[in-house]
Amino acid sequence: VKVLVLHGPNLNRLGKRETGVYGKVTLDEINERLVHKGKEWGLHVSFAQSNMEGELIDYIHKADGEFDYIIFNPGAYTHYSYALRDAIASVDVPVFEVHLSNIHAREPFRHTSVTAPVCHGQIAGFGPLSYELALAAIHGLTEGEAD
Ligand code: DQA
Numbered sequence: 001v002k003v004l005v006l007h008g009p010n011l012n013r014l015g016k017r018e019t020g021v022y023g024k025v026t027l028d029e030i031n032e033r034l035v036h037k038g039k040e041w042g043l044h045v046s047f048a049q050s051n052m053e054g055e056l057i058d059y060i061h062k063a064d065g066e067f068d069y070i071i072f073n074p075g076a077y078t079h080y081s082y083a084l085r086d087a088i089a090s091v092d093v094p095v096f097e098v099h100l101s102n103i104h105a106r107e108p109f110r111h112t113s114v115t116a117p118v119c120h121g122q123i124a125g126f127g128p129l130s131y132e133l134a135l136a137a138i139h140g141l142t143e144g145e146a147d
Helices: 027-041 053-063 075-079 082-090 129-142
Strands: 002-007 044-049 069-073 095-099 121-124
Touching: 002 027, 002 053, 002 129, 027 044, 027 129, 053 069, 053 082, 069 129, 095 129, 121 129
Parallel strands: 002 044, 002 069, 069 095, 095 121
Antiparallel strands: none
């Protein structure tokens, strides 16, 4: 089972960025933890990060046929990118939307996710654990499947 973990804009700044909201864990640390969990669960985990909408769209398109699942944190694009929403809808790969923060408890503009309706589900509010919970869901859904 192959999983692409896709990080959107500004997530490369994790650990330095608004630490009161997002915590001090860096993106590399999040990824390392997912690799570790992936090994435990027999999932192949790959990573990509981009600050550009078009590049994220390309990653999603390229994942079709390459990956079985995508764990995606679209960052602020979550709230307004119809192009990313359409990209997700255009592929056969199930996308699990994740957010570190509980977007529903923050500013009103963050309460809307235009991407979540075309995703398999959404996990928000558990910090770095949000990603791990998404991976745990994939593990639960695919247990017993080869590779
Ligand atoms: C975020 C929430 C978004 O509202 C914000 O723009 C981000 C990070 C999160 O992981 O909590 O960049 O996606």
